[in-house]
Amino acid sequence: MLELMQQIVNGLSLGAIYALIALGYTMVYGIIKLINFAHGDVMMVGAYVGFFSVSMLGTNIVVAMIFAMLACALLGVIIEKVAYKPLRRATRIAALITAIGVSLFLEYTTIFFLTPQQRIFPQGTFPVQDYSLAGISVSNKDIFIFISAILLMVILQFIVKNTKTGKAMRAVSEDKDAAVLMGINVDNTISVTFAIGSALAAAAGVMIGVYYNTINPLMGILPGLKAFVAAVLGGIGIIPGAMVGGFILGILETLVSGYGNSLYRDAVAFGILILILLIKPTGIFGKNTGEKV
Amino acid sequence: MRVSRKVVWLVLLLFAFGMVAGCGGKAGGGKEAAAEEILIGINAELSGAVASYGSNARDGALLAIEQINEQGGILGKKLKAIERDNKSSADEAMSVSADLVTKGIVAQIGPLTSGNVQGCTPVMMDNKIPLIAPAATAVSVTVNEKGETLDYIFRVCFIDPFQGTLMAQFAYDNLGARKAAILKDASNDYSKGLADYFKKTFIEKGGQIVAEEGFIKGDRDFRATLTKIRSLNPDFIYVPGYYEEVAPLIKQARELGINVAIGGGDGWDSPDMVEVAGKANLNNTYFTNHYSVEDPNPKVQEFVKAYRAKYNKDPDAFAALAYDAVQLLVQAIKDANSTNPEDIKNALANIKDFEGVTGKMTIDEQHNPVKAGVIIEFKDGKQVMNTRIEPK
């Protein structure tokens, strides 16, 4: 029982990381239906900005995170303007290939300038405190990352549901042409979405960097893929879905490693995901829109 | 069934492309070697999954080449490296080797992983050019399945059985471990190779393996598996992986209150270990290695110093092994007094007591180096030599 509780705690903190990345993923998807494979790499860039801010400018972690978020918001907007905007009228899969191109570009440009070696966040960037609650070990990092994920989700949900920009986002997501007719500046709305999504990725990147201490230019690939899976699982485009998907994936992986065979972890985790999708083909929170004839 | 006209056209087109490729390659090919230069191919993983190992090895090899040229080269000629990226894949490694061979290299250094070296093997054998693998540890790299030695394939690193067996003996005899858990990189043959031989020896000695679990390269969260292992109460954990995963793994193990001894192989050797895992967490951990960066041996210290000066970082095992691979090649060229690949191959096979950074080595009939192994213990963040095992 104690072990199960510990495993669930482990799963929640792993899931929180997936959720953090998945939030930005799903947001970008929601508005232009683009599987932004470069999202994980934007996260990586964010982690590097945070790293240099801490190690070279000597800022504290909060300032580093703000720097990273600003830098990545800008990067996200640039990527959108340069690489995705010309493809807005093209097929979604064409945009997907561009996203793969952007992803490779970010990875290998970083390798070119910063070598493929990992970098280590200076000790004490985030003062770690371990707690033991009735035999279950939790650290303040876990709590921090867990609360951050939930908080960011709530803020995002608020922005999308209750602000003017959010309304514009939903309108653009629903029907771009009608949104234009309603006087919404579609380009700006999409830019804002990318800025927010990329800033979220940067925040996740810095947190992951601090959480695991190390960052490297290819660190975005695996979490990026997992976050995509989490977002789809929750119902892609739906903000609470991304978070729930992230937590489910995290707990699933943890339980497979803990009680099944860790050598088969990804296979079993994917297998269960596919099962969930077969039962609920549009993800857990997905609306089953009936076929329009 | 009728073959449509389109088929014809697109097949035609395909070969138009083929021709262009052929001619393009041709123009760039040919023997580029100027008479006063000795060309050495470096076939390394510079992009893809293991780019960080490949680029360190490349750095090590280039340092060796630079030093030799500063000393006036060899046989009155300078060395020249031709560097290529194999994208961390075996087929690309083969294509790179074939390209390097047409450029007139006398030998190839790399690739790093066993699988990628094996991708190059047929090309090296066909063209009779020696290959020195810095870090390919699988037994099957230098021998074919009939057990015959592959004439042109050499290495400077340990083979899997050596390190796995060594650590099993050390854990059982010196640490008194009886119940061991294994945590290996499931996607990595090096890790699996070490784990298999550890398991075999440990069981033969009378120990028990309580768990055999895995992780995947790129993982940073190991707490689920560690929590499981903790409940099984092993008195030793064997983690034959690379430092990128092992360092956070050890840290998380200690955070979960697992304080038993943890052991591993030369993949642990990196300055990053201490920085990531933390000094205190690394106490009571041991790994098998060729040498220690703390070794007072001047050969080692000179290398560490030169490497630091050139690259502004500490060398890891890949850099040291690739450095030795080049030095070994140079020794062979000297011994052969020739740059003919066939002569170099013969000289390589006869190398005795070569003093490398990673130890004194003699190449045996299976083209593996016979060299001493050391067991290194971390003590407050310092690498301390615990035991030295001379070759049999």
Add this chain to the structure above:
Amino acid sequence: MIMNVFANRWGKLGAEILILAFIFLFVQYFITVGVFNQYHQIIITSLCINIILAVSLNLINGFTGQLSLGHAGFMAVGAYVSVVLTKFMGMPFLVGLVGGCLAAAAAGFVIGVPTLRLKGDYLAIATLGFGEIIRVILQNIEYVGGPAGIVGIPKMTTWGWLFAGVVITIATIQNLINSSYGRAIISVREDEIASEVMGINITSYKVLAFVIGAFFAGLAGGLYAHYFYIIKPETFNFLKSFDVLVMVVLGGLGSTTGAVIAAAFITLLSAALQAFPAIRMIIYALILILLMIYRPQGLMGNKELSVKILGKIWSGKNDAA
């Protein structure tokens, strides 16, 4: 003048066979006399394997409109099964290849039947997941070497096999597309509901396309394994599936000629960039982005390169693609 010859159906078939035979002998001659050295031969091999992969994935992604990210998994099945048959059981190469293809097709069937009910990104995730599941399972089978894979595979793939493989793949898929099955498959892509109303069983056509695509991915795997000496599960990870997807989209979804051209382009580009180890991936990424920006419908759109279009290009009416 030439068109007159082609007008006769039998004459046309004869001419086609003649041209194919000419190409085959031409390249074979170059290999035999050594104009194509080992490096060129490796590139030709990669090129042919990539063509088979791209053309077969194009059937699933391009013609049927189902986003599949699991092609590398089928390639893996074909590679492993064919090697087990030839190396471990001593069967002839042809038996190995066919066995690999059938196994991959069977895997395609098992995966396709449940997942093809899913749409769009959900299907993409499911196929990606299955591709990864195949890889993880292979990693844990001791019989086929686990993560180290199988080493020392006899080299049996020759130019003749590759050529035959490419021709059979393209001929089969082209003929399928031009048959009534093909029209049904394309109608599924264009409008699932309308097709269903027309009495087309959309699921069975999707599965048909998926199985045939998997079959040829298996062929590519078998040819790959018997050329490159070693296979291991890592080779067939999801990034390999992406590589193939890039070729398909770059060529133009639903254009077989496009898939061939793009496969050739990517293979040759990758080979050409080998000489620039430090920046090869950056250049590759930039080319990918630029090509998609300037030609989002792919090099060929959904059109095929044919004599007619070439004729138009020749006469200056550049509305071909």
